[in-house]
Amino acid sequence: YKKDSLKPSTYHSYDQLIRLHINPRIGDQKVKDLKSSHIQKLINECYREGRIKKKIKNKKEGKNKQDKPAKNPKPKGLSARTVKYIHGILLQALDQAIKERLIAYNPASADSINLPRHEKPDIQPLYTEQAREFLQAIKDNSLYPLYLMDISTGLRRGELLGLKWQDINFTDKTATIKRSLIQVGGKVVLQESVKTKKSKRIVSLTDDVMAELKRLKARQAQDKLRIGQAYQNNSYVFCWEDGRPLRPDYVYHHFVDLLEELKLPKSRFHDLRHSFATIMLEQGVDLETVSTMLGHNSLAITADIYTHVRQEIQAAAANKINAALSASK
DSSP states (O other), rough: OOOSSOOHHHHHHHHHHHIIIHHHHTTOGGGGGGHHHHHHHHHHHHHHSSSSSOOOOOOOOOOTTTTTOOOOOOOOOOOOHHHHHHHHHHHHHHHHHHTTOOOOOOTOOOOOOOOOOOOOOOOOOOOOHHHHHHHHHHTTTTTTTHHHHHHHHHOHHHHHOBBBGGETTTTEEEEOOEEEEEETEEEEEEEOOSSSGGGGGEEEEOOHHHHHHHHHHHHHHHHHHGGGGGSSOOBSBBBOOOOOOOOOHHOOOOOHHHHHHOOOOOOOOOHHHHHHHHHHHHHHOHHHHHHHTOOSOOOHHHHTTTTHHHHHHHHHHHHHHHHHHHHTT
């Protein structure tokens, strides 16, 4: 019932969670018969076992003593975050059932269900020296402009790949962030929106980024002439030589491979966004400005994510004060 109001990526995610985890466990239950115990059992199983897999059976025909029995792989549970999404889907669906007077109370209500604790993933940004080393080492790589821009702006991967040339203002040295390139069911989809209202923003670009973008645009003009009618004129800033959009998963794996090749600490592509924020904070930029540039919904989100960086900066500040006071003795 919510399909028309959801983003394609969100709908696809909900659909997968329902098909793979909810329906196999409680799909045959009547809504009026659902109890909190059923929901809790589903939550526990998802967290402990993950997706329900069919058991692998031995073939009776041709089996002899030397045949080893087939083993079912050890189940891998879902993350606490994914389990929370599953609970949220059930909560919304059963709230709708209440509105339609199919049930009197919601068996998935938060006060009836115990959810696994969500541990935030460790952030592994490239710090200033590492980021400089990384960029210096990949200057000849075709995706150098993309990495430079990401470390210099903190854009999300989808925002970066969704940029079109009309979004770049070469006079004001800015980029307007208003769309996102994502993957839905293995297909690349341009979403004419961004994550939140504050994600729609204008970001300032450095002189180095502007210089790379000018070179990139000139190179793409040459590609159009060389390839001719086969060129896909999508106007993407970052794309293949024939104009096709870059797949988000390709960019992720390309980044991981580069880190391994350069013997730099393992990071996710998303950690380049954290690298930007960390470097900005290290350089003394105030938290509110960093939060605005990242497109966070609130200052509290930024403060929570970068607590460790702020503590390091405060410690460094304390050392400077100590040195100043000690020198005055």
